[in-house]
Amino acid sequence: MMTEFEWDEDKNRKNRKxxxxxxxxxxxxxxxxxxxxxxxxxxxxxxxxxxxxxxxFGVIISVIYTIRETATRLISARKANAKERDEYSNQ
Structure with a gap:
């Protein structure tokens, strides 16, 4: 089953900036x-x-989200910090 995604468009613009x-x-x-x-x-x-x-695109990122009844709601996304990169690389 394909997951649906949603987000607040204002938050998306701020996150991108x-x-x-x-x-x-x-x-x-x-x-x-x-x-x-x-x-x-x-x-x-x-x-x-x-x-x-x-x-x-070859970059390790960290995404924060919540799971709603009908969709996964994205809250923030950024390049992973050093600790997160280590967690990902050393799994």
């Missing part, structure tokens, strides 16, 4: 067979959030 990655490209991380996923437990967001680390 800040991190150079739009959500349309970032959803490609879910096609990476080596991707790794963690529950985002940094704080209580009022919803369950997840972080997936994987590659798009």
């Amino acid at each position: 800040k991190h150079g990655i739009g959500f349309e490209e970032a959803k490609g991380v879910f096609r990476d067979p080596k991707r790794i996923t963690f529950k985002d437990q940094r704080r209580n967001y009022g919803e369950e959030r997840w972080k997936t680390i994987g590659t798009i």
